[in-house]
Amino acid sequence: MENSELLNLEEFLPYRLSVLSNTVSRGIAAAYVDRFGLSIREWRIIAVLGRYPGLSAAEIVKLTEMDKVAVSRAVNRLTGKGRLKRSLSVADKRRSVLVLSKEGKHLFDQISPLAKSYEERLLKCLPREDQDRLSGMLDNLQKQATALRPPD
Amino acid sequence: MENSELLNLEEFLPYRLSVLSNTVSRGIAAAYVDRFGLSIREWRIIAVLGRYPGLSAAEIVKLTEMDKVAVSRAVNRLTGKGRLKRSLSVADKRRSVLVLSKEGKHLFDQISPLAKSYEERLLKCLPREDQDRLSGMLDNLQKQATALRPPD
DNA sequence: ATAAATTAGTTACATATGTAACCATTATAC
DNA sequence: GTATAATGGTTACATATGTAACTAATTTAT
Numbered sequence: 001m002e003n004s005e006l007l008n009l010e011e012f013l014p015y016r017l018s019v020l021s022n023t024v025s026r027g028i029a030a031a032y033v034d035r036f037g038l039s040i041r042e043w044r045i046i047a048v049l050g051r052y053p054g055l056s057a058a059e060i061v062k063l064t065e066m067d068k069v070a071v072s073r074a075v076n077r078l079t080g081k082g083r084l085k086r087s088l089s090v091a092d093k094r095r096s097v098l099v100l101s102k103e104g105k106h107l108f109d110q111i112s113p114l115a116k117s118y119e120e121r122l123l124k125c126l127p128r129e130d131q132d133r134l135s136g137m138l139d140n141l142q143k144q145a146t147a148l149r150p151p152d
Numbered sequence: 153m154e155n156s157e158l159l160n161l162e163e164f165l166p167y168r169l170s171v172l173s174n175t176v177s178r179g180i181a182a183a184y185v186d187r188f189g190l191s192i193r194e195w196r197i198i199a200v201l202g203r204y205p206g207l208s209a210a211e212i213v214k215l216t217e218m219d220k221v222a223v224s225r226a227v228n229r230l231t232g233k234g235r236l237k238r239s240l241s242v243a244d245k246r247r248s249v250l251v252l253s254k255e256g257k258h259l260f261d262q263i264s265p266l267a268k269s270y271e272e273r274l275l276k277c278l279p280r281e282d283q284d285r286l287s288g289m290l291d292n293l294q295k296q297a298t299a300l301r302p303p304d
Numbered sequence: 305a306t307a308a309a310t311t312a313g314t315t316a317c318a319t320a321t322g323t324a325a326c327c328a329t330t331a332t333a334c
Numbered sequence: 335g336t337a338t339a340a341t342g343g344t345t346a347c348a349t350a351t352g353t354a355a356c357t358a359a360t361t362t363a364t
Contacts (some may be wrong), residue, residue, distance in 0.1 A: 003266050005264060005268065006203075006260070006261070006264045007198055007199055007202065007203065007260070007263075007264040007267055007268060008203060008324065009199050009202075009203045009215075009279055010185070011271070012199075012267065012268075012271060013176075013250065013271050013274065013290075014176045014177060014180055014267070014270070014271060015196070015277065015284075016273075016290050017169065017173040017176060017290075018173045018176075018177055019170060019216065019217045019294065020173075020290060020294050020297060021169040021172075021173035022217045023294065023298055024165075024166045024169060024170075024258075024293075024297045025166060025170055025299060026269075026301065027297055027300050027301050027302070028166055030301075032300040039169075039320085041320095044167070044197055046202060047159055047164075047167070048160075048217075050158065050159065051158075051159065051161045051162075054267075056342075056343095057342070058252075058341080058342055058343080058344065061290070063161075064171065065171045065174045065175055067321080067322070067343080068217075068321070068342085068343075069323085069343090069345090070320085070321070070322085070341095071322075072323085072342095072343060072344060072345095073320085073344090075343095076344090087189055091280060092327080092329075092341090092342085093329060093330085094328065094329050094330070094341065094342040094343070095299055095329095095341095095342065095343090096342080096343075103164070108158070108159070108166050108284040109158070112157060112158045112159040113157050115159055115164065115166070116157065116159060118166070118300070119165050119166060121296075121300055122165065122166075122296055122297060122345095124294065124296070124298060125166065125292040125295065125296035126289055126292060126293070126304065129208075130285070130289055133285060133289075134165075134286070134289050136157060136264060137278055137282055137285075137286050138165075138168050138169075138172060138224065140277040140278055141176075141274065141277060141278070142168070142171065142172050142175065144273075144274055144277035145172060145175040145176045145179055145274060146175055147176065148179050148270070148273055148274060149175060149179050150182040151198045167321070189348085195352095208312075208313095209312070209313065210312060210313080212312080219351080219352065220312085220313075221315090221352070222310090222316080222351070222352085222355085223313095224312095224313060224315095225314090225338060225350085225351085227313095228314090231346075239317060244311090244312085244359075244360070245312095245360085246311065246312040246358070246359045246360070247311095247312065247359095248313075249314080265338085271362085280323090
């Protein structure tokens with residue numbers, strides 16, 4: 001067996017992405033999980049609905065790459081706590097229409113600056129030029145990874 | 153509230169990293185989870201031990217950013233299935249010394265090329281020059297994220 | 305030399321998660 | 335128009351996970 005076929009973990013992009021993403025997610029979570037009683041996934045749903053009010057659960061699934069059951073459950077918890085309002089689409093009675101409640105909006109407003117501040121501190125390690133490049137590369141990688149993904 | 157303080161999710165680096173990492177991890181997992189009966193975390197431990205035989209559980213924790221309980225459990229499962237051998241360090245009887253068994257090595261040898269092939273196809277979307285740049289940026293980001301991480 | 309603090313790892317508990325099976329509704333095929 | 339397939343979402347079950355409390359071994363401070 002050619003040694004070059006064996007995996008060198010610390011050069012392996014998927015591994016590095018995963019480690020980095022975990023470190024970062026926990027870093028941000030530290031700022032809101034305890035303080036606001038939100039799980040990472042719940043926050044993600046708040047954030048996506050803060051940005052795009054009126055999404056359905058299925059649309060959240062597509063946007064966030066979260067599992068549809070996970071979304072269903074997080075939405076239920078958030079609705080139960082009064083952080084989200086759910087109604088049914090008139091055009092398609094299967095579809096839910098999700099929006100932040102007043103309290104949900106308030107959470108979004110409070111956590112947004114914390115999240116952005118974290119991002120800013122994180123990006124300080126890259127020169128401006130690299131930051132823009134990185135953004136483009138991530139777009140390309142995401143498209144490619146989506147294309148490579150096996151059908152469910 | 154200044155609109156600029158609100159989070160724009162699709163430009164938010166931590167979010168994009170998380171989505172990308174999930175898409176990628178699932179893409180690779182599709183190649184081994186069912187075929188070899190390995191969870192993503194178990195595979196990660198196989199991979200790190202294939203690269204660094206003799207690590208302790210705590211060292212795996214540091215290298216992979218996995219939770220120490222998660223590592224303990226995955227190691228137990230792998231040992232139970234005969235994919236890993238565990239002994240105790242002579243110098244420090246708390247420490248485990250972990251190595252792949254023959255079967256574990258075989259798994260590593262079989263999955264490595266699949267993983268590398270996935271990585272290769274993923275990276276096809278970036279010109280060579282960007283690939284090198286990306287690598288350097290990920291190093292910097294990882295260091296920064298680690299520095300920003302709150303103490304446990 | 306001994307008590308206190310640290311470190312490696314495991315266990316117990318509550319909670320979260322993924323898979324598959326399941327309704328209800330809407331779209332498609334005939 | 336009716337049967338069939340596809341879609342949105344939930345539920346049930348088994349399993350995985352995180353937190354905190356724990357044991358055992360080692361290190362540090364005195």
